[in-house]
Amino acid sequence: MMRENTISTEYRDASDSNPDAMYNPRLDRRRFIGKIFAVFCACVTGIGVAVLAALLYRIFDEGWIYISTNFLTKFPSMLMPETSGVKSALYGTLWLVSITAIVSIPVGIGAAIYLEEFAPKNRLSRFIHTNIANLAGVPSIVYGILGLAMFVRWSNLGRSVLAGSLTLSLLILPVIIIASREALLGVPKTIRLAAFALGATRWQTVRAHVVPAALPGIITGIILALSRAIGEAAPLVMIGALSYVAFVPDGPMDEFMALPIQIYTWCDQPDPIFQHLAAAAIIVLLAVLLSMNAVAVALRAWQQRKSPW
Amino acid sequence: MVGLITDPTRRQNVNTAKEETNREDMNTAEMHACCDTPKSAPPILTVQNLSIYYGQHPAVKNVTMNIPPQCVTAIIGPSGCGKSTLLRSMNRMNDFIPGVRVEGSIQFNNKNIFSSKTDPVALRRSIGMVFQKPNPFPKSIYKNVAWGAAINGYKGDMNHLVETSLKQAAIWDEVKDKLHQSALALSGGQQQRLCIARAIALQPGILLMDEPCSALDPIATARIEDLIDELKSRYTVILVTHNMQQAARTSDFTAFMYMGELIELDDTNILFTKPSNQRTQDYITGRFG
Numbered sequence A: 001m002m003r004e005n006t007i008s009t010e011y012r013d014a015s016d017s018n019p020d021a022m023y024n025p026r027l028d029r030r031r032f033i034g035k036i037f038a039v040f041c042a043c044v045t046g047i048g049v050a051v052l053a054a055l056l057y058r059i060f061d062e063g064w065i066y067i068s069t070n071f072l073t074k075f076p077s078m079l080m081p082e083t084s085g086v087k088s089a090l091y092g093t094l095w096l097v098s099i100t101a102i103v104s105i106p107v108g109i110g111a112a113i114y115l116e117e118f119a120p121k122n123r124l125s126r127f128i129h130t131n132i133a134n135l136a137g138v139p140s141i142v143y144g145i146l147g148l149a150m151f152v153r154w155s156n157l158g159r160s161v162l163a164g165s166l167t168l169s170l171l172i173l174p175v176i177i178i179a180s181r182e183a184l185l186g187v188p189k190t191i192r193l194a195a196f197a198l199g200a201t202r203w204q205t206v207r208a209h210v211v212p213a214a215l216p217g218i219i220t221g222i223i224l225a226l227s228r229a230i231g232e233a234a235p236l237v238m239i240g241a242l243s244y245v246a247f248v249p250d251g252p253m254d255e256f257m258a259l260p261i262q263i264y265t266w267c268d269q270p271d272p273i274f275q276h277l278a279a280a281a282i283i284v285l286l287a288v289l290l291s292m293n294a295v296a297v298a299l300r301a302w303q304q305r306k307s308p309w
Numbered sequence B: 001m002v003g004l005i006t007d008p009t010r011r012q013n014v015n016t017a018k019e020e021t022n023r024e025d026m027n028t029a030e031m032h033a034c035c036d037t038p039k040s041a042p043p044i045l046t047v048q049n050l051s052i053y054y055g056q057h058p059a060v061k062n063v064t065m066n067i068p069p070q071c072v073t074a075i076i077g078p079s080g081c082g083k084s085t086l087l088r089s090m091n092r093m094n095d096f097i098p099g100v101r102v103e104g105s106i107q108f109n110n111k112n113i114f115s116s117k118t119d120p121v122a123l124r125r126s127i128g129m130v131f132q133k134p135n136p137f138p139k140s141i142y143k144n145v146a147w148g149a150a151i152n153g154y155k156g157d158m159n160h161l162v163e164t165s166l167k168q169a170a171i172w173d174e175v176k177d178k179l180h181q182s183a184l185a186l187s188g189g190q191q192q193r194l195c196i197a198r199a200i201a202l203q204p205g206i207l208l209m210d211e212p213c214s215a216l217d218p219i220a221t222a223r224i225e226d227l228i229d230e231l232k233s234r235y236t237v238i239l240v241t242h243n244m245q246q247a248a249r250t251s252d253f254t255a256f257m258y259m260g261e262l263i264e265l266d267d268t269n270i271l272f273t274k275p276s277n278q279r280t281q282d283y284i285t286g287r288f289g
């Protein structure tokens, strides 16, 4: 009691004469620390952007002159590198990525919706969740081994586009599930309650409000996952994708090659011209990736507009 | 009379004049002192020996009460006394809280809403809810109002329903030029009235409101109170509030809860002037709570 009294008297005395005397804001110091932090963040960002820019510059510098319609429509050739193209690899990659998307997106989102919205929250669902998270960290070559055993041999799919796509789907499913679950988790609970209070079923609530609200996050997850799939060479080599073919797959049961494998084989050649071809192939790979993202963004915009309520 | 008693939830379309005639007829019956409902009208909700537990903790203890139709019933009481818990149980929104256990019953349309035969989805179409914090969907104003009716298979003219609902919620004039803009761009009070419009677009028999004005300024509050007053010609309103003036102003009946128990339920005028229980007296005169 006594001490409190004295403190408050002191405080009053001081503040009566000059309230500012009670504070030492050290504004300059605080501003300086703020500035240092801002500069640090800018530097870190700069480093990231610079590395990316250097990479892109090198690739475009080496590869751009080889980009032409010929490059896209000719098959690779060891004997005539000047007229080589990536036709077989590009088609293979497009096939792979399409089937992978068709398989992994519905399965991944479905699993995430089930785990987050429908499944009872118990030990089993927590166990499943932890294991999915672990699966996302498994090296891709392991999925290659799995794919070889499960799809190529056991399911008798051979070294087909389908076997490759299913292997890649396995590889990216954990990423899609985790990203979608995270996005669903971020939708405020009040939105669900609002829908339930209007007499909506769980499905209607999820379909009309939860998934649309989570969609940006889900799409980001899908893009990241498919970008990973499109760049993978190891599991495809494992299941026996070809490294040099002069035909394009006609269907999901055909043999195939893919852009990352093409890039890898070209990089392995001693003749410097192949380095340039590899750079050009990387540009093609980037272009495929960017157009995939554009499709995703367009899909999102379309979905938001179409429904009347 | 017929419209009132046969099925209070499926009342005729909002804009038919039938309602008015019904209400004229009723003048011959003996009325409650406060609202135009005959005393003989059976309660729309009958709560019997209701106890609600969160784990082991009883939040509502052995509550028995009747909610008369087409009246405003206010629930008051100190914080934590179980008002929200009681209100949420009336349309089974407690289902979404893990670890809730319910004993006793609430009769609605001669059915216990807790029985396994009652479909909570259908129940919530008849017993709407407005939350304490406005929670519009992150969509357009129009979609916010239309969605509930759409999923429940509304057959009439949707544009018309949206307009009448927004008008009833006293927000039409403010939003009629931006129906297709995001509801999140509205002010808090406007969002709350939008949520009310959304709830009444389903033409529920009962509207549950949990402190609907707690986030609002006095002007918006006054508008919502007027709105509640208008709503009771068509709906039964159950209103949880901390504001005793609000309970006195807007409600026909007031229930006082304390530590999970229903202490007293009476005509609002009587409860606020001559309460029969000492604790009610203490609470409304501000001696505790």
Ligand SMILES: Nc1ncnc2c1ncn2[C@@H]1O[C@H](COP(=O)(O)OP(=O)(O)OP(=O)(O)O)[C@@H](O)[C@H]1O
Binding pocket: B054, B057, B058, B059, B077, B078, B079, B080, B081, B082, B083, B084, B085, B086, B097
């Ligand atoms: N989700 C929950 N889990 C566990 N206990 C809860 C939960 N919600 C409420 N309770 C407990 O139940 C009791 C009643 O809570 P309730 O929310 O119904 O009170 P209230 O009367 O609405 O209070 P307020 O006026 O502050 O909103 C309180 O003791 C509270 O601690």
Ligand SMILES: [Mg+2]
Binding pocket: B083, B084, B085, B210
């Ligand atoms: Mg409450």
